[in-house]
Amino acid sequence: MDRILIFELNWMGDILFSLPFIRAVRKKFPDAYIACTVVPRYAELLIHNPWVNYVHALPDNNRLSSIGEKISFVRMIKKEGYDACFILKPSRTKAVMALLAGIPERFGFAGKNSPLTREVEQPGGLHRADQILALAGLVGVEKADGTYEYFYSEEDEERANDILRRAGGGIRRTVALNPGGNWEMKRWPADNFTDLARRLLDAFGDIEVMITGAEKDVKLARGIARDAGSDRCYTVAGMTGLNELAVLFKESALVVSADSGPLHLASATGVTTIGIFGPTSYEITGQRGRGRNIAMQKDVGCRVPCYAKSCGMDLACMKAVTVDEVFKAAKERLEGGAA
Numbered sequence: 001m002d003r004i005l006i007f008e009l010n011w012m013g014d015i016l017f018s019l020p021f022i023r024a025v026r027k028k029f030p031d032a033y034i035a036c037t038v039v040p041r042y043a044e045l046l047i048h049n050p051w052v053n054y055v056h057a058l059p060d061n062n063r064l065s066s067i068g069e070k071i072s073f074v075r076m077i078k079k080e081g082y083d084a085c086f087i088l089k090p091s092r093t094k095a096v097m098a099l100l101a102g103i104p105e106r107f108g109f110a111g112k113n114s115p116l117t118r119e120v121e122q123p124g125g126l127h128r129a130d131q132i133l134a135l136a137g138l139v140g141v142e143k144a145d146g147t148y149e150y151f152y153s154e155e156d157e158e159r160a161n162d163i164l165r166r167a168g169g170g171i172r173r174t175v176a177l178n179p180g181g182n183w184e185m186k187r188w189p190a191d192n193f194t195d196l197a198r199r200l201l202d203a204f205g206d207i208e209v210m211i212t213g214a215e216k217d218v219k220l221a222r223g224i225a226r227d228a229g230s231d232r233c234y235t236v237a238g239m240t241g242l243n244e245l246a247v248l249f250k251e252s253a254l255v256v257s258a259d260s261g262p263l264h265l266a267s268a269t270g271v272t273t274i275g276i277f278g279p280t281s282y283e284i285t286g287q288r289g290r291g292r293n294i295a296m297q298k299d300v301g302c303r304v305p306c307y308a309k310s311c312g313m314d315l316a317c318m319k320a321v322t323v324d325e326v327f328k329a330a331k332e333r334l335e336g337g338a339a
Helices: 012-017 019-028 040-045 064-080 092-100 128-139 154-167 190-203 215-228 242-250 261-268 323-334
Strands: 003-007 033-038 054-057 084-087 105-109 118-120 173-178 207-211 233-235 254-258 273-276 293-296
Touching: 003 019, 003 092, 012 019, 012 040, 012 128, 012 261, 019 033, 019 128, 033 040, 040 054, 040 242, 064 092, 084 092, 092 105, 105 128, 118 128, 154 242, 173 190, 173 242, 173 261, 173 323, 190 207, 190 215, 190 323, 207 215, 215 233, 242 261, 254 261, 254 323, 261 273, 273 323, 293 323
Parallel strands: 003 033, 003 084, 033 054, 084 105, 105 118, 173 207, 173 254, 207 233, 254 273, 273 293
Antiparallel strands: none
16 A cells, blocks of 8 residues: 555544554555544644644535535545545545545445445444554554554644743643543533642642643633632643643643543653543543553443433532542652552
C-alpha cells in the first residue's frame, strides 16, 4: 500500500484510542503516505502526529452545506489516488465516499458498510484501543502496542506557557482538575472538585490548582476556582486549544478528571492521571498513556457500562467515588509514593 486514507472517529477520546492503530499501520507500511479525515473540531489532535502525513478536516453531518463539502472531498481524494482506506466506525456514507473516490481496498468493521468494505467483526469486551487495533489485522498486523502518546510543537508550548502566566499560574507544582465533559452522566459533582481543591491546597503549600475546561465549562470552572478560596487556584477554561491544553497537562504533577476526552489527552502526554468512572467502564475506556494511570470506580449494583443518558439512581455511581478516596490517591502521588 502506497497511499492510505483513514476515516477517523468523531470524539476526542475515541480519536486518541485510535492512535495505536495509526502507529501500527505506519509500522506495517513505513514508506506509505497516510492521511486522516477527521471532524474539524478535533483536527488539532493529529496535526503534529509523526505517523500522519496530512489531516483532512471534514464535517460529519447531513446539512446541505456538508453534502456539498463531501462531494468536493470525494473529488479531491479521487485525484489524490489513494489505494486503500480504513473506516474506523461503521458508516455507509464513508464507505460510499471511498467507493466513489475509486479507492480499491476498503477496510472496516462489520455493520453499515457491508458489502462495500472488507470487514472484520469488532471484538467486544476489550479496551476500545484494542478493539480498533483489530482492524489492522486485515492487513497482517498480528500484535501491536495498545498505548497512546501525544505530540505537540514548540509553538504550542510557548502559547500554553503564556496562557498559564496570564492566568496567574506556573509558579509552583501544578495539579490540574478537569470538572467538565460532554456527557453530564459522567461528571463528578462540582462540589467534590471544590472540596478536593481545598484539601490539596491546605495539605501542600508548594502546589497550585489549575481548573481546566472548554468554553462551555467557563462558568463551572470559575465557580470552583472561586469557592476554593485561594489565590493558588485559578482557571484556564476556555483559554486553550487542544495542543495548549496537552502542554499544560504534560507540565502538571497530576491530572484529575472523570472519564472524558481531556482525561485521555492528559494520559497521552504521560502525566499521572486519576480517572473517575461511573456509567462507563475503565476496562473499556480507561486511560492508556505510558505514565501512571489510576482509575476509580465503585460497584453500586448497576450494569456497567450502562451508557445511560439519564439516571434513576441520582448518579449514584459517580457520587460513590468519594473526595476522601481521590484525595488519598492524589496525596500519595504528590508525596512521591505509589498511589
